[in-house]
Amino acid sequence: MASSSDMKGFFKQKKKTAAGKGVGKSKANKTTSFKKPKNSASVGTDQVQPLALISHGSLDLQDDYDSNEEVLRQFDMSLAYGPCLGITRLDRWERAKALGLNPPKDVERLLRAEKVNAQCLWDGRI
């Protein structure tokens, strides 16, 4: 659900590195509190993908989505631990532990130690 009203809102894109990589599109951030969606569903158009990347053969679909985030998203989507919206991932993990649901320890390790998103994947998008 894009909060902006025009088409550009669908094609948000984040730069992989801080320094611009030649042809990079700038982001249109409507409000400071709105977080950009993690996945850009923008395969096939050269409007969005930097030409430089396409020419190298791989599409920039990663954003902040890495293997850690994948594990955490699986935790978010799991039915057993209750709704994920409106509660931080760590709070949800602690609740699952307190209710005796045996949530995976890897998730706790990721949430405490590493630089990952504290909120669930739907946060800011619904």
Added chain:
Amino acid sequence: MAAAAMEVDLGNEYDSIQRKQSLYKSLDERFGIQKEMYKGQQYSQIYFARLHLMRTMLYSLIPNWKPHLPVCNVLGLEEGKECIIVGTIYKHMKLKPSILDEYSKERSATPLVKPHNFVSSDDYLVLEDESGRVKLCGALLLPSFFVTGIVVALHGKETGAGDFMVEDILEAGFPHQIERPLVSGEDKYVVFVSGLSVGGSSSNPLQFQLFIDHITGHLGDEKEQSFAAQIVQVVIAGNSVEYPRTLLNGQNLNAKDQSRLSEPIKELDILLTQIAAGIPLDIMPGPDDPANFSLPQQALHRCLFPGSSAFNTFRSCSNPHSFELDNVSFLGTSGQNIDDLERYSDANDKLEFMERTLRWRHLAPTAPNTLGCYPFTDRDPFFIETCPHVYFVGNQEKYQSRLIKGSEGHVVRLICIPRFVETGTAVVLNMRNLECHTLSFGTEFST
């Protein structure tokens, strides 16, 4: 605890009468919200906590009920397969007021006076768990008995139409009750009163003053005073003040109106000081009191009672309120939970609603659906863990009481406390045998 020695003014051959005392233990910790932090969560979290808590408990009861049947979740239902499902009941009620009705395109002539009870003959029930929901059908299931928010186990099978035909229901049943200690033959009384509505237009100050004088032993002969000396606790179950409605419409008040606003609570404090000086007193907030709206209502602030709170006998408590007195356990509310059940289901009397909440093991199943409630994320404080010996509800139309007996030796005294402003009646419970009677005060003499 302060024990009041009452001196009988009839000469020195009489000794002063000592008030009896009881050991009090508060169990209200679960109803406190001081440690809770609101982080933008919705009510789905408390429903999940409730479902998990009660489902775990029901799963432990199913082997004693129907051990041969498989248990599955809603998504695992197959047509014709006989099984047991556990989930939260949702009751679809067409008469239930919905905020969306204001936006509907067809503006039919809806009556301005809303019906007191929203039950309709075409209400239907749905069972929901985290995997899905399924409509329930079956002659066994009377929708007017149930409300949204209770967790039950159902035995049945999925029909061709995609509904679940219910053959049997398992409710949680009474929670475990710790056996009441056998008292040595001593009568000790607890007095319940509610709906004082001090400061309201229909409150009669003399009536409540009579009540205070009676229980503190300032009235009557030695026999009456001896009875009063056996009162060990007073519980005020909500709606102790009534504010003039005209002052509460959100407008800025001038100085004169502001002082009018503080009058009811000041008057109440003066009256309560007289009680607290002699008897342990618990006061609970009610729907009309200056406390938060949603359950659990937090204790009325001590600053509202500068006079009474000086005594250590004065206790401001939450609503719901749970405590133990000489190891007899009490649980009660100021009425919101039972009144809400009355709006969304049918029963012969209020005591039946109370018994149902005990059998469902949940004090306020309609919270948060139609009853305001704090959005807890990891617990549901309204879950009844141990069965009380005395279960009371305040602010009811009339006094009613029943002693119910459960399957495993449970004995519970149910009490509906009438509104004092309307009836002038308080309820007295004898802790020795759980017998109940009323104390009525009148100030008019019929000729």
